[in-house]
Amino acid sequence: MARVIVNPLRSPAERRNLLLGVIFASPWIVGFLVFTLIPLGSSLYYSFTRYDLLGDPVWIGLRNYNLLLTNDADFRVVMYNTLWWVLISSPLGVISAFLMALLLNTNILGRSIFRSVFFFPSIVPVVVTAFVWQFLLSTQYGAINGVLQGWGFPIIPFLANPAYVKPSLVLIHMWSQGSAMVIFLATLQDVPRTLYEAAEIDGANSWQRLWSVTVPMVSPVILFNLVMSLISGFQNFTLPWLMTQGGPEKATEFYAIFLYRNAFQYLLMGKASALAWFLFVIIVLFTVLVFRVSGRYTYYAGGGR
Amino acid sequence: MSEVSKAGISRRSFLRGLSVLGVGSVLAACAPAGAPAASSGNAGASKESVVIQHWVFWNQPGKVKDKFEASDDLKKALGDNKWEFRTGVAWDAGLTAVAGGTPPDIGVIGNYLKYMLKGSVIPLDDYISKSQVIAKDKFIEGNWNEVTLDGKVMGIPGYECFVRRGLNYNTRLIEEAGLDASKPPVTWDELLEWHKKLTKFDTAGNLLQFGIDPYDAEGGVGPGSDGFFLTDSWGFDYFDEEKKTFNLDNELMAKGIDVMNEFVKIIGPDNLAGFRKVEGQGSWGGSYNAEKQAMIIEGYWHPGETANEKPEVSKVNKATWIPVPEERRGKKVQFGGGHMAQIFKDAKNKDAAWPLAEWMQSQSFCDIIFDNIGWLPAYKPYFDKADPKKYPGLDFYFQSIKDADYWGKFIRCPIEDFISTKFIEIRESAYRGKMTGTEAAQALQKAAEDEWKNQGLS
Known part of the structure; x- marks a missing residue:
């Protein structure tokens, strides 16, 4: 039997369609080239140079990468802080979003109001979040320490002590999980009721229904939220920058803050570019790792992955 | 057919040209403005x-x-x-x-x-x-x-x-503590005594008021357009512009860090961080204006800004020379920047x-x-005629221009921002008990020299 190979561009009509498609897509293509691809390529080039923004870049090969990995004590501190943040805050953020979604998926009175209230933190600008929490957790005048002080207890230096500051930021991170919560909520409402009914007939209690029905059914969304959280965790900047600026004692000097400091405070744009590309590699590796590991635990109704 | 196409502009050619024009326009719009023409500036x-x-x-x-x-x-x-x-x-x-x-x-x-x-x-x-x-x-x-x-x-x-060097103090809080506001401290030892008497805690150990955070405002500045306060007070240069060598690992630097850190240890590092972060969201002088800090090392602007922001505090503000170590007693230090x-x-x-x-x-x-x-x-023609008594405490700064006998040097160091950031980090490690003043000075020197090499400046 002869195989017929159809060239989609053979007919003039098809070629015309393709051209029109490209023209209609050109604003995005141009935007991608100008604002993404060219800066990406430039930053890769700069990562092999000594470049201070105000002068011309000087090619130094792999020196920036070499210095980072072998002769930069700050880099080691920053990597520790960032990995701590990602490994603690990402799972806790996903868990808190999932638990909030579970609560709001029940038939409680005023459910819509609660949903709005729980979602609210994610639409508040991070700047506002930072200031609100700063006044709540403030050592001297925060609401929490005000109560403690009023009752004659010593205050807790949430943001002033190196040991407390990262957990305090994790707390704020968990509070602002409204977007992930909404995704979970939508997924929970898609779980077929018949599965719960069948589980009930089989005598499953509420914990067993949660563990054996709900969690497997939402596992793709758990994976999605976890991957997104990992990626944003590695890029964590705004909240710690606004609240602690890397302190106290460098306890919140995360990767993105270090990158920013090198780029715009020290004008080491070459080193900052190397940091950015190194971060890219780390994120890719982590994402691949999560996908590999999660393959065994994620359920896809269609059987695909 | 092909000849016809060549004779006019086909739709395809037109669209191709249009898209090239579009891309070119976007690129041109996004490109940075070119160097000014020869006539620019005219x-x-x-x-x-x-x-x-x-x-x-x-x-x-x-x-x-x-x-x-x-x-x-x-x-x-x-x-x-x-x-x-x-x-x-x-x-x-x-x-x-x-x-x-x-x-x-x-x-x-x-x-x-x-x-x-x-x-x-x-x-x-x-x-x-x-x-x-x-x-x-x-x-x-x-x-x-x-x-x-x-x-x-x-x-x-x-x-x-x-000018940017002055010790401002709140006479009301000073007098409440039983101290003589007409005889302000001259040396760091004397300032420490005032600091101890002005620092108060509640029964649960919470800080209510403190004498001075020596690193607040001008007291904490590392190298930059405000100079380097510690080196001015102790009287040395941290960098030799000609030889391109650092002078951070020395006895004076170590002593300076130890002495200034003593003030922080009395307040408590966490309390200090809490105060500095919250009062005025980390802005200079916030805790002084809130009358939680009785003294502050600030520039000439402090009297005027306080008068505009907290008139009631301004009325009890006075200023004097910054403290110096005992061996420099009487040295009148100032810095113009x-x-x-x-x-x-x-x-x-x-x-x-x-x-x-x-x-x-x-x-x-x-x-x-x-x-x-x-x-x-x-600008001398202006401040020669300006009213030095316009804001309480301001007259000290006017007079200091005539009386100062040690002017801090403005030093041009290409990695001054790095040193400034490192100085903040290292002194914090020292007042949190992780290292001594000597170790802090050594660490700062090493960090500066390493960075100098890493930036290819040697």
Whole structure:
């Protein structure tokens, strides 16, 4: 039997369609080239140079990468802080979003109001979040320490002590999980009721229904939220920058803050570019790792992955 | 068929041309402005009206923009030109504009030394030689020193300059603590005694009030346009500009860190961090204005700013010399520094911008700034006539210019920002008990030398 190979561009009509498609897509293509691809390529080039923004870049090969990995004590501190943040805050953020979604998926009175209230933190600008929490957790005048002080207890230096500051930021991170919560909520409402009914007939209690029905059914969304959280965790900047600026004692000097400091405070744009590309590699590796590991635990109704 | 197509423009050719044109237009729009043409900066000569871009990094001048615009001095400086005044320009935003080839014509946007060292600003000597307003001897020596590099003048002191070393104290809190406000401390030991008496805790050990955070405001400045406070007080230079060597690992540095850290240990490092972060969101002088901190090391602006922000605290404000170690007892330390207007290499209207540098020294400009914000220029013809008693405590700073016998040096070090950041980190490690003053000084020296090498400066 002869195989017929159809060239989609053979007919003039098809070629015309393709051209029109490209023209209609050109604003995005141009935007991608100008604002993404060219800066990406430039930053890769700069990562092999000594470049201070105000002068011309000087090619130094792999020196920036070499210095980072072998002769930069700050880099080691920053990597520790960032990995701590990602490994603690990402799972806790996903868990808190999932638990909030579970609560709001029940038939409680005023459910819509609660949903709005729980979602609210994610639409508040991070700047506002930072200031609100700063006044709540403030050592001297925060609401929490005000109560403690009023009752004659010593205050807790949430943001002033190196040991407390990262957990305090994790707390704020968990509070602002409204977007992930909404995704979970939508997924929970898609779980077929018949599965719960069948589980009930089989005598499953509420914990067993949660563990054996709900969690497997939402596992793709758990994976999605976890991957997104990992990626944003590695890029964590705004909240710690606004609240602690890397302190106290460098306890919140995360990767993105270090990158920013090198780029715009020290004008080491070459080193900052190397940091950015190194971060890219780390994120890719982590994402691949999560996908590999999660393959065994994620359920896809269609059987695909 | 093909001939027909060649004779006219086919739809395909038209669309192809259009898309190329579109891409080209976008690229052109996104490209940084090119270097100015040879005639750039001659806007005044061609008598064409131009828009002069004038940027400053503070927000406060924005509040007095109307007053500026109403003044005849500004109208005279502008001539037929228009004035675009941007305030609150963050240092990194200004840097990006300069790096991208789209700087303002004239700006007070920080990163002064970087712009000088990298050739991003132009020497102003030719303008100065023809000026009736600006000359070296009309400015405080320290301020003029700051704006020069290799014998060329790369900026004009402007907006907020004057002198930056003074110990301000709240006489009400001092007297409440049973101390004599008429005999302020002269040495660090004496200051420590005051600090102990002024620091109070509640029964649960919570801090209620403290004497002084020696690292607050000017006390904490590392190298930069405000100088390096610790080195001024202890009397040494941290960097040799000619030999390109650091002098951070020395006995005075170690002692300085140990002595200043003693104050923090009494307050408690966590309490200190809490106070500094919250009072006025980390702004200088916040806890002093809230009367939680009884003393503060600040520049001349402190009396004026306090009067404008907290008049009731201003009434009990006094200022004196900064503390020095016992072996320097009686040494009267001062530092002239601050900010400067620079004209950028890539500016479109350099000549038209120059009169604004002169305008910044005018009576009306300085009056507006002094009366409404509390700032002073480094311009002698103005401050010689200004009222030193306008704000409580200000007269000390005026008198200090005549009486000071040790002026902190403005040192040009290409990695001053790095050292400044490292100094904050390392001194914190020291007052949290992780290292001694000697170890801190060694760590700072090593960090500076390593960074110098890493940046390929050796």
